[in-house]
Amino acid sequence: MQIKKGKYRLEDRGLNFTVCNDLDFENRGNCFYFRGGNGFGKTSFLEKIIIPRLKNDNIHYIYIGQDIRIQLYTLRALLSIQGINVPNNDEIELLRLWLNNSKSATVFIMDEFDKYFPDYGFIFDWSDSFIRTYIIVTHLSYSRPDAVAEKYRICNVRFELINFDGRFKHVRVKQG
Amino acid sequence: MVIVKLAVILMSILSFLWLFIFGPFYDHIAIQLLVFMGVIGWNMLRFSVRETISLLRFCFPFVLSLFVFGLIFHYVRLLGRQDWLEDTLVKCLVFPSSLIFLKVILTYITYLDILNLPISMKKRVDLITIKSAFSKGEKILRRFSWYLGTYSELKFGSKIKYAMKKYACLIIALYLYLYEEIENSNRLLRNRYQHLYEANE
Numbered sequence: 288m289q290i291k292k293g294k295y296r297l298e299d300r301g302l303n304f305t306v307c308n309d310l311d312f313e314n315r316g317n318c319f320y321f322r323g324g325n326g327f328g329k330t331s332f333l334e335k336i337i338i339p340r341l342k343n344d345n346i347h348y349i350y351i352g353q354d355i356r357i358q359l360y361t362l363r364a365l366l367s368i369q370g371i372n373v374p375n376n377d378e379i380e381l382l383r384l385w386l387n388n389s390k391s392a393t394v395f396i397m398d399e400f401d402k403y404f405p406d407y408g409f410i411f412d413w414s415d416s417f418i419r420t421y422i423i424v425t426h427l428s429y430s431r432p433d434a435v436a437e438k439y440r441i442c443n444v445r446f447e448l449i450n451f452d453g454r455f456k457h458v459r460v461k462q463g
Numbered sequence: 464m465v466i467v468k469l470a471v472i473l474m475s476i477l478s479f480l481w482l483f484i485f486g487p488f489y490d491h492i493a494i495q496l497l498v499f500m501g502v503i504g505w506n507m508l509r510f511s512v513r514e515t516i517s518l519l520r521f522c523f524p525f526v527l528s529l530f531v532f533g534l535i536f537h538y539v540r541l542l543g544r545q546d547w548l549e550d551t552l553v554k555c556l557v558f559p560s561s562l563i564f565l566k567v568i569l570t571y572i573t574y575l576d577i578l579n580l581p582i583s584m585k586k587r588v589d590l591i592t593i594k595s596a597f598s599k600g601e602k603i604l605r606r607f608s609w610y611l612g613t614y615s616e617l618k619f620g621s622k623i624k625y626a627m628k629k630y631a632c633l634i635i636a637l638y639l640y641l642y643e644e645i646e647n648s649n650r651l652l653r654n655r656y657q658h659l660y661e662a663n664e
Contacts (some may be wrong), residue, residue: 338613347615357603357640361610364635365617368628391615 288312288344288394290336297335301454302328304336307461310444312337312394318421318439323446328458329424330398332446337422341394348394349386349414353424355403379404383413390417398424415439465579472568479564484557492549495556502563509567517605518566522559524630530555566601584656592649600641607636 290310296303312319321329330353341348352358359378362385366373369388374380395418400407411421415438442462449457480486488494506515533551541547577590611617611629618625 334609348613350610350613352610354606357606358610360636360640361607361614361632363639364632365611365614367635368631369616389614389616 288340288346290340295332295336296455297328297331300328300331300335301456302331303455303457304328304332305449305457305459307459308463310460310462312420312422315419316439317419317442318423319442319444321422321424321444321446322426323458324448325426326456327446327448328456329446332460333396333398333422333424337396346394347389347392348396349389349392349418350396351382351398351400353398353402355400379409382410386410386413392417393419394422395420396422399426401425411438465576466581468576469572469580472571475568476565479561484561489557490549490553492552492556495553495560499556499560502560502567506563506567509570518563519559521604521608522562524626526555526558529558570598588649588652588656592645592652595648596641596644599644600637603640604633604637607633607640611636 289312290306292306292309294303294305310319311317321332323329333350334352338348338350359381362381363373366381366384366388371384371388373384395410395414397407397410400410400423404410421439444460444462447459447461449459451457482488483495483498488498503515503519506518530551533547533554536544537547537551572594574591574594577587577594580587580590608629611632617628617632620628
């Protein structure tokens with residue numbers, strides 16, 4: 288799945304992206320880090336551009352949103368209708384069970400997951416046998432968990448605000 | 464004053480139930496259609512077009528399953544009745560109308576109204592908790608639905624199966640959320656009230 292170089296406008300979010308390079312999420316073994324200031328549209332880019340494209344291409348993916356506390360309720364519901372015994376308060380075990388049952392996914396997207404679990408190497412341990420591409424939104428510096436560094440090529444994608452015309456934020460999305 | 468306001472709201476709810484659900488206008492499809500359009504318009508004015516569409520989308524699977532069962536009962540002439548279809552159409556209007564009516568009218572009860580009620584603080588805290596949890600729950604539905612749309616595991620099987628599984632998950636998630644939210648908010652409010660009370664003492 289590729290996001291081609293070009294302009295992408297999200298009217299309802301007031302965002303106008305200029306993607307400077309083709310973003311190729313198809314190559315096996317890539318780990319994309321999306322970085323940029325607050326309000327520059329990283330989450331919108333994920334939820335309104337990347338995820339619809341993945342759905343359209345029928346690519347199975349795992350998405351952990353920024354509001355993970357809210358998402359966990361849906362995960363409990365999902366696992367319970369699959370007949371899986373869901374632990375009460377153990378969030379990590381809940382995630383493990385979910386990932387264990389999502390092995391058809393090839394793309395893994397995490398939006399500021401490090402905010403809740405600063406040391407999230409366990410995610411890679413559980414998923415790198417079936418995930419081809421990771422997309423990670425982070426506000427942390429260019430450090431990375433060792434678990435990824437060993438097996439995945441790091442691709443940094445910067446979100447930079449070019450200007451704000453009162454209605455739209457014009458954001459440059461640049462890899463490298 | 465707050466008693467009068469709440470009495471008017473309660474009377475309106477009882478009148479609505481008596482007139483359109485249990486009473487004289489229940490089986491008048493034309494009137495039910497008008498009521499349905501009326502509450503939709505009211506909801507749009509009170510909230511927004513987007514919120515109304517989202518509410519109708521939430522109701523749709525329930526209305527659709529009502530309709531499908533009504534249709535089946537009609538064609539197999541269950542219990543020898545021949546009015547299944549008409550009765551089903553009425554129910555398909557009554558269900559969303561009453562839900563939306565209750566939802567809209569209850570929003571006129573404010574937190575200040577609850578605080579001004581001549582009841583014990585414990586009961587006020589309970590009422591505030593319920594109001595807060597349900598208003599949060601309503602907002603959260605769209606987000607739950609969005610997340611459920613991202614789970615590939617739900618998509619195995621037919622579209623109907625997918626829709627049913629998704630709605631089952633939505634209801635379970637909402638239930639879990641409300642359960643926890645009510646418990647947490649209640650604990651928080653009681654704690655704050657207790658400490659303020661002790662500080663004043």
